[in-house]
Amino acid sequence: MQLSDELIQIYNNLPQDIGILSSKNKLIYTNSSWIQNLKKCASENIYSEINAEWPNPLLQLNDKQLDHSLRLAIHKAQSAHQPTSEIHTDISLLGYQHKVNFFISPIKFNGIGFTLISIQISMDPLSGGTQSILLGRDEGILLNSLLEGVVIQDANGVIIANNSASENILGLTSNQMRGLDNADPNWGTITEHGEPCPPEDHPSSQAISKGVPILDFTMGINKPDGGISWLKINSQPIFQKNQSKPTMSVTSFVDITVERHRQKQLTEVTKRLQLTLDAAEIGIWEYSLKTKQLVWDDTMFSIFETNKHDFTHQLTDFAEHVHPDDKQGILAEFKQALTEGNNLVSEFRIINNQKQIRHIYVAGSMIHGKKGEGNTYIGMNRDITDEKQVQEKIKESRNKLISFIADLPAGVCSVVNKKVSLNVRAEHITGYTNEQIADINDFWDKVFVDSRDTSPILYESLTQTRESISNTTMQINRRDGQTRWIEFSSCKFEDGQAWVMIDVTDKIEAENNLKQLAYFDPLTQLPNRTAIENNLINSIARAKRHASKLGLLVIDLDSFKNVNDTYGHPVGDQLLVLVAKRLKESLRESDFIGRIGGDEFMVVIEDIIDDEQLMYVSNELIKRFSVPIELVGKVTMPLKNSISIGACVYPEHGKDAVTLFRNADTALYKAKSRGKDRAQLYMHEFTLALESKLSLEQHIDNAIETNDFTVFFQPIVNCQDNQIVSVESLIRWSHPELGMIPPDRFIPVAEASGKIIKIGKWVLRKACEEFMAWQKRNIQLDYIAVNLSPMQFKDVSLLDDIQDILSATGLAPNNLVLEITEGVLVRNDSITKNTLLKLKALGIRLAIDDFGTGYSSLAYLKYFDVDILKIDRSFIKDIPDDSVDIQITGAIISMAKNLNLHVVAEGVETTDQLNFIQDNHCNTYQGYLKSPAISSADFVALFQTD
Numbered sequence: 001m002q003l004s005d006e007l008i009q010i011y012n013n014l015p016q017d018i019g020i021l022s023s024k025n026k027l028i029y030t031n032s033s034w035i036q037n038l039k040k041c042a043s044e045n046i047y048s049e050i051n052a053e054w055p056n057p058l059l060q061l062n063d064k065q066l067d068h069s070l071r072l073a074i075h076k077a078q079s080a081h082q083p084t085s086e087i088h089t090d091i092s093l094l095g096y097q098h099k100v101n102f103f104i105s106p107i108k109f110n111g112i113g114f115t116l117i118s119i120q121i122s123m124d125p126l127s128g129g130t131q132s133i134l135l136g137r138d139e140g141i142l143l144n145s146l147l148e149g150v151v152i153q154d155a156n157g158v159i160i161a162n163n164s165a166s167e168n169i170l171g172l173t174s175n176q177m178r179g180l181d182n183a184d185p186n187w188g189t190i191t192e193h194g195e196p197c198p199p200e201d202h203p204s205s206q207a208i209s210k211g212v213p214i215l216d217f218t219m220g221i222n223k224p225d226g227g228i229s230w231l232k233i234n235s236q237p238i239f240q241k242n243q244s245k246p247t248m249s250v251t252s253f254v255d256i257t258v259e260r261h262r263q264k265q266l267t268e269v270t271k272r273l274q275l276t277l278d279a280a281e282i283g284i285w286e287y288s289l290k291t292k293q294l295v296w297d298d299t300m301f302s303i304f305e306t307n308k309h310d311f312t313h314q315l316t317d318f319a320e321h322v323h324p325d326d327k328q329g330i331l332a333e334f335k336q337a338l339t340e341g342n343n344l345v346s347e348f349r350i351i352n353n354q355k356q357i358r359h360i361y362v363a364g365s366m367i368h369g370k371k372g373e374g375n376t377y378i379g380m381n382r383d384i385t386d387e388k389q390v391q392e393k394i395k396e397s398r399n400k401l402i403s404f405i406a407d408l409p410a411g412v413c414s415v416v417n418k419k420v421s422l423n424v425r426a427e428h429i430t431g432y433t434n435e436q437i438a439d440i441n442d443f444w445d446k447v448f449v450d451s452r453d454t455s456p457i458l459y460e461s462l463t464q465t466r467e468s469i470s471n472t473t474m475q476i477n478r479r480d481g482q483t484r485w486i487e488f489s490s491c492k493f494e495d496g497q498a499w500v501m502i503d504v505t506d507k508i509e510a511e512n513n514l515k516q517l518a519y520f521d522p523l524t525q526l527p528n529r530t531a532i533e534n535n536l537i538n539s540i541a542r543a544k545r546h547a548s549k550l551g552l553l554v555i556d557l558d559s560f561k562n563v564n565d566t567y568g569h570p571v572g573d574q575l576l577v578l579v580a581k582r583l584k585e586s587l588r589e590s591d592f593i594g595r596i597g598g599d600e601f602m603v604v605i606e607d608i609i610d611d612e613q614l615m616y617v618s619n620e621l622i623k624r625f626s627v628p629i630e631l632v633g634k635v636t637m638p639l640k641n642s643i644s645i646g647a648c649v650y651p652e653h654g655k656d657a658v659t660l661f662r663n664a665d666t667a668l669y670k671a672k673s674r675g676k677d678r679a680q681l682y683m684h685e686f687t688l689a690l691e692s693k694l695s696l697e698q699h700i701d702n703a704i705e706t707n708d709f710t711v712f713f714q715p716i717v718n719c720q721d722n723q724i725v726s727v728e729s730l731i732r733w734s735h736p737e738l739g740m741i742p743p744d745r746f747i748p749v750a751e752a753s754g755k756i757i758k759i760g761k762w763v764l765r766k767a768c769e770e771f772m773a774w775q776k777r778n779i780q781l782d783y784i785a786v787n788l789s790p791m792q793f794k795d796v797s798l799l800d801d802i803q804d805i806l807s808a809t810g811l812a813p814n815n816l817v818l819e820i821t822e823g824v825l826v827r828n829d830s831i832t833k834n835t836l837l838k839l840k841a842l843g844i845r846l847a848i849d850d851f852g853t854g855y856s857s858l859a860y861l862k863y864f865d866v867d868i869l870k871i872d873r874s875f876i877k878d879i880p881d882d883s884v885d886i887q888i889t890g891a892i893i894s895m896a897k898n899l900n901l902h903v904v905a906e907g908v909e910t911t912d913q914l915n916f917i918q919d920n921h922c923n924t925y926q927g928y929l930k931s932p933a934i935s936s937a938d939f940v941a942l943f944q945t946d
């Protein structure tokens with residue numbers, strides 16, 4: 001086959017690869033594009049060689065399947081005498097994907113069959129150009145086999161020929177096209193910038209006018225359907241032999257509307273991607289495994305701070321910037337990624353031009369060819385120095401925080417994914433190390449006292465990260481078995497929680513101790529007065545609510561003072577502890593027992609039926625205390641201490657705590673005054689008596705001021721001759737409204753209120769004054785006796801006052817007898833002892849009043865050198881009828897004689913009594929037989945008439 005020069009020019013200017021096979025499938029022609037692409041593809045292993053002999057491989061493709069498909073397609077086209085374009089494939093060329101279409105067309109040329117193969121690669125569809133010639137029929141067929149539009153114009157731009165592809169692309173038939181020139185207004189051409197394209201700028205016009213090919217010209221043509229077709233146009237001037245000016249132009253074009261649209265989109269996406277990469281300062285690099293060439297984008301150069309011109313595309317360009325300590329590692333990683341085709345993710349350091357160390361993040365992956373072979377390794381680099389520095393600072397802060405937390409006095413636990421981690425202090429508080437705790441549930445079971453059942457909300461909050469907890473005081477079990485109190489707070493975070501534990505055991509114990517001190521008696525550990533009052537208030541409220549009764553007992557230990565005085569306070573304390581113990585043992589657990597103070601206790605018994613039941617309980621208690629209490633320790637002995645009880649009932653005897661207390665106290669006082677060792681239920685008349693006692697107290701104050709008190713005198717008579725030898729002064733109170741108030745009534749009130757001190761001093765002065773007045777009237781008496789209350793010994797100025805009165809009145813101490821009771825003698829306090837001894841030392845005589853009713857201790861009589869014994873009236877009263885009284889009185893007189901004591905018998909009212917004491921050699925007597933206590937004037941008269 002002999003192709004005309006013109007057709008060869010056309011083929012050589014087409015972008016497709018054009019090849020023509022002979023009828024024997026021998027490749028008899030290839031255009032320039034085929035040859036060029038073959039070179040390119042050969043380097044990319046797409047086509048390896050051309051072998052001109054068929055059935056030997058025409059196109060020795062590395063892709064066996066494609067090779068086979070191509071052969072089949074050729075065979076099919078030849079046998080069906082139909083063109084086919086069914087072979088489409090993708091190839092990877094220089095790292096980019098391209099679409100490849102094989103178009104196979106059986107053609108006849110000069111009556112001989114040939115096969116035209118057109119290979120179009122989308123990458124560069126219009127490379128090459130077309131030259132035009134006037135075509136013969138067969139040559140026209142050859143042109144019509146092309147996918148590219150081709151028009152041939154004369155030197156004036158008038159279309160003289162075109163192929164069928166041009167009709168499709170331009171939307172005009174051949175007839176419509178032929179005869180049109182570039183200036184025809186129907187073209188409506190626009191430049192690639194969207195402006196009208198003047199006819200002289202059409203590529204064919206330029207090719208003719210300039211005589212040079214116009215390549216890759218983009219132009220838009222308004223189609224008859226209103227759309228725009230964008231064309232990529234090559235226009236080639238055609239010269240006739242020996243012509244200097246072109247006679248024709250061959251213009252080939254392809255419709256790139258779709259590609260242009262895609263390209264536009266791609267450009268947009270690429271632009272955006274580039275902007276993103278630029279903003280993120282991400283550098284992109286590419287390494288070809290084939291050429292061993294490294295390609296960097298601009299950002300890579302700015303990251304590495306190197307000059308583009310110094311870049312040689314070698315791996316060494318990269319390696320020379322890497323920090324020496326990281327170089328070997330990163331290169332090894334990179335080589336491994338290249339060899340194994342793995343993704344690469346790593347970090348390394350570089351030293352930039354300013355000799356600064358920068359941290360670089362790298363990520364890369366392999367791009368594979370069609371057969372899965374690695375072609376290119378593409379990756380990105382990012383300078384992460386700033387992030388690293390921030391991370392370092394965070395790490396530093398975290399380490400500081402960790403060491404701060406470790407040093408905190410509080411225990412801190414972090415709980416992440418159910419894993420508990422304790423700081424040193426938390427380990428110390430719980431006694432567990434981190435290794436000994438499996439997870440949060442294990443920690444709960446080991447450490448927290450509360451079970452999951454008793455504190456489900458707390459359990460859930462802690463184990464399920466439900467709620468934060470603040471300052472909850474709870475108990476934990478230490479590993480060593482100790483129970484500790486902790487103040488617990490928890491804080492919930494996104495991925496866990498933090499607990500803070502402060503051991504507050506010492507604080508709680510101190511608080512408990514304070515509470516114990518505030519509400520408990522440290523000696524007996526019983527509730528103290530404050531706690532008793534609180535409890536009584538609550539008990540009353542309960543009783544009120546339930547309309548029930550409650551009993552209140554105030555219990556006092558009889559003669560406790562004697563125990564203290566005789567055995568000392570430690571023994572007294574021990575006794576109180578044992579009394580508390582016995583009370584507890586004797587009562588029900590529900591009964592409330594407290595210590596009011598001193599030797600006084602209190603019991604509240606709720607839900608009693610009536611006062612009888614209360615008195616039954618009280619009397620049972622009295623019985624219990626009739627059994628001696630065994631003291632052990634320094635003093636080991638049984639101590640018999642009875643108790644006295646005052647009892648009252650809510651609501652009968654009081655509706656509030658204060659009233660109930662007061663009334664139980666009043667009842668106790670009554671029990672005591674009735675002889676102790678007994679229980680006394682409160683009665684309303686006690687209060688009346690008390691009230692009168694109180695009003696008496698007020699009257700006493702006035703009586704001294706208003707001289708309502710007077711002193712009477714009872715003669716003391718010699719038993720042998722019945723002569724008055726001495727006298728006893730006895731106070732009398734004549735109240736202007738109440739009349740005569742006996743000393744038995746007001747002396748105890750005066751003693752209880754302390755007013756006896758003032759009264760006693762007044763009586764002493766009066767007695768001394770009268771005695772001296774009588775002396776002046778020649779009434780000679782041995783002594784004048786004055787009663788001294790035990791309370792007066794509490795007055796520190798007693799001794800001074802007596803001395804003052806003696807010196808003021810001029811009474812000789814020897815003429816004064818102070819009458820005291822036995823109780824004063826047996827007192828163990830040094831002040832009383834000293835006072836008595838000093839009185840004796842002054843020369844004042846001492847008489848023991850009411851002898852026989854108290855201790856009757858002879859040892860004390862001797863110790864204090866007592867002068868006079870006064871036998872109590874109760875022994876004399878029934879003489880001579882009561883033989884016991886006769887014996888006692890006789891024994892007292894006899895004993896007193898033996899001790900050389902003067903004896904006075906009190907209350908002698910009959911001559912029989914007088915005879916008895918006379919017979920027993922009693923010294924003197926007092927009594928109505930001679931005279932009751934009388935006024936001073938009457939006494940003087942009696943004395944003078946006696």
Ligand SMILES: Nc1nc2c(ncn2[C@@H]2O[C@H](COP(=O)(O)O[C@H]3[C@@H](O)[C@H](n4cnc5c(=O)[nH]c(N)nc54)O[C@@H]3COP(=O)(O)O)[C@@H](O)[C@H]2O)c(=O)[nH]1
Binds near residue numbers: 763927932
């Ligand atoms: N501290 C002071 N005590 C005093 C003072 N004055 C009296 N008293 C004490 O009061 C108690 C009652 O005294 P009183 O009512 O005066 O009774 C005395 C005599 O009146 C009474 N007495 C004397 N003889 C008889 C008698 O034959 N029969 C009888 N039924 N009563 C008689 O005895 C009382 C004498 O008491 P005493 O002191 O024990 O000698 C009484 O305890 C007084 O002590 C005072 O100023 N200070």
